[in-house]
Amino acid sequence: MTGKRLGLLSVTGALFALFLTACGADPTATPAPTATPPPEATAAPTPDAAALFEIEWAALIAAAQAEGEIVMTFGGSAGRNYRPIVEVWGEKFGVTPIMATGSGSAHVNRVLSEQIAGRYLVDIMYGGASSVNTRMIPANALDPVAPLLIHPEVIDQSLWFGGRHWYADPEQKYIFTFAASASPMTLGMRYNTDLVTPEDVEGFTSVYDFLDPKWKGQIVSLAPGSGGAGGTYYTAFVHPGIGTDWIDGFLSPELDVTFVDDRRFIADGVAKGKFAMAIGSALRDLDALGELGAPIKPLLKNLKEGGVLSASSSLDLMTIVTKRPNPNASKLWANWWLSKEGQTLMHTLVEVDPDPTLRLDITDFGVTPKEFLRVEGQSYFFFDTDPELTAKRSEAAAYAAAVYAANR
Numbered sequence: 001m002t003g004k005r006l007g008l009l010s011v012t013g014a015l016f017a018l019f020l021t022a023c024g025a026d027p028t029a030t031p032a033p034t035a036t037p038p039p040e041a042t043a044a045p046t047p048d049a050a051a052l053f054e055i056e057w058a059a060l061i062a063a064a065q066a067e068g069e070i071v072m073t074f075g076g077s078a079g080r081n082y083r084p085i086v087e088v089w090g091e092k093f094g095v096t097p098i099m100a101t102g103s104g105s106a107h108v109n110r111v112l113s114e115q116i117a118g119r120y121l122v123d124i125m126y127g128g129a130s131s132v133n134t135r136m137i138p139a140n141a142l143d144p145v146a147p148l149l150i151h152p153e154v155i156d157q158s159l160w161f162g163g164r165h166w167y168a169d170p171e172q173k174y175i176f177t178f179a180a181s182a183s184p185m186t187l188g189m190r191y192n193t194d195l196v197t198p199e200d201v202e203g204f205t206s207v208y209d210f211l212d213p214k215w216k217g218q219i220v221s222l223a224p225g226s227g228g229a230g231g232t233y234y235t236a237f238v239h240p241g242i243g244t245d246w247i248d249g250f251l252s253p254e255l256d257v258t259f260v261d262d263r264r265f266i267a268d269g270v271a272k273g274k275f276a277m278a279i280g281s282a283l284r285d286l287d288a289l290g291e292l293g294a295p296i297k298p299l300l301k302n303l304k305e306g307g308v309l310s311a312s313s314s315l316d317l318m319t320i321v322t323k324r325p326n327p328n329a330s331k332l333w334a335n336w337w338l339s340k341e342g343q344t345l346m347h348t349l350v351e352v353d354p355d356p357t358l359r360l361d362i363t364d365f366g367v368t369p370k371e372f373l374r375v376e377g378q379s380y381f382f383f384d385t386d387p388e389l390t391a392k393r394s395e396a397a398a399y400a401a402a403v404y405a406a407n408r
Helices: 002-022 049-067 078-093 104-116 129-136 198-203 207-211 230-238 244-250 263-271 283-291 327-338 340-348 393-406
Strands: 069-075 096-102 124-126 181-184 190-192 219-222 258-260 296-298 307-310 317-321
Touching: 049 069, 049 078, 049 327, 069 078, 069 104, 069 327, 078 096, 078 327, 078 340, 096 104, 104 124, 104 129, 124 327, 129 230, 129 317, 129 393, 190 263, 190 283, 207 244, 219 263, 230 244, 230 307, 230 393, 244 393, 258 263, 263 283, 283 296, 317 327, 327 340
Parallel strands: 069 096, 069 124, 219 258
Antiparallel strands: 124 317, 181 307, 190 296
16 A cells, blocks of 8 residues: 555656646756845046046146256346246245346357256256257257146147147247237337337338338347347248348348347437337337337337237247256146246236237236237237248348348
């Protein structure tokens, strides 16, 4: 009886197993617990660009403070103009600025002589484009500026005139142009109002009118090759409506222009009536005397040669010296100087009229004369930054020097 029951149970169990198999179940498997879906993974937060910049900026400040100082040269009026801003920067970041002022050409001589001797003592230079293009760049004395720029306000080129950064060298990387004055194409002519009448001013329709024989012996100018003189001859050389004919006439014995190397002599000569006008020379000194009551005015009249942006002076151009002693302090300075804060102070914390910054987000131009500001919608020649034209700067200087020497 027992065997029959066991057999019956075995048969029943087998039939039950077959039933379960037919239904897709494994009668011998241990039931698996129901899995709880894991919570969705939360990605680690990624620092945004602003936060990353703040970290980099703080590290740069600390590195600059560790260096302790920065050495800068300022040619022409940039020394007295920018000294208060340099002092503000030094206090803000805890770095001691060392400034050397004087002639831009003298600074170029100094730096090149030091580098030949294997000494690299200067970080940043502000000076005219002529000496930099003809002497410093060929001597590999400078580093490109762009690789040092990290500040969001600086590298965003939409914040700059023309939607780009501007350079005053053919390779477009060594002489950063941060400011430029807008003016009619008059080659920087300033005149004595006692000697040049309103009728004379009315009669000026072209820069070629400056070559009228009536002005023989009454014009003073920096000699070709003098620091700051190159811009006049370069502009005339590359301008499609001026050219070498004007240079030949201006340097000819027939016009009898007085050529000197002394800006003070030029300013005093025009102010005291020794000369009727100055061309492309000592513009800041002449304008300063005019503001003090001297009978001096700039020729602010649209001539047929059009409008121009001018940026060849030490007030407008910055270069970075190679193998500089304070690389972090110089990087900090360059980025801060080109930022909105730095360029605003360039206008509001100065004694001499600065040229208008090429930044588009500056609203306070301080003491900059309104006639130097760009006019919305007006087109300008910008000879100081066009790479095809700046490549001719050395050629222009050589041409003017040769004509000058031939006539002396």
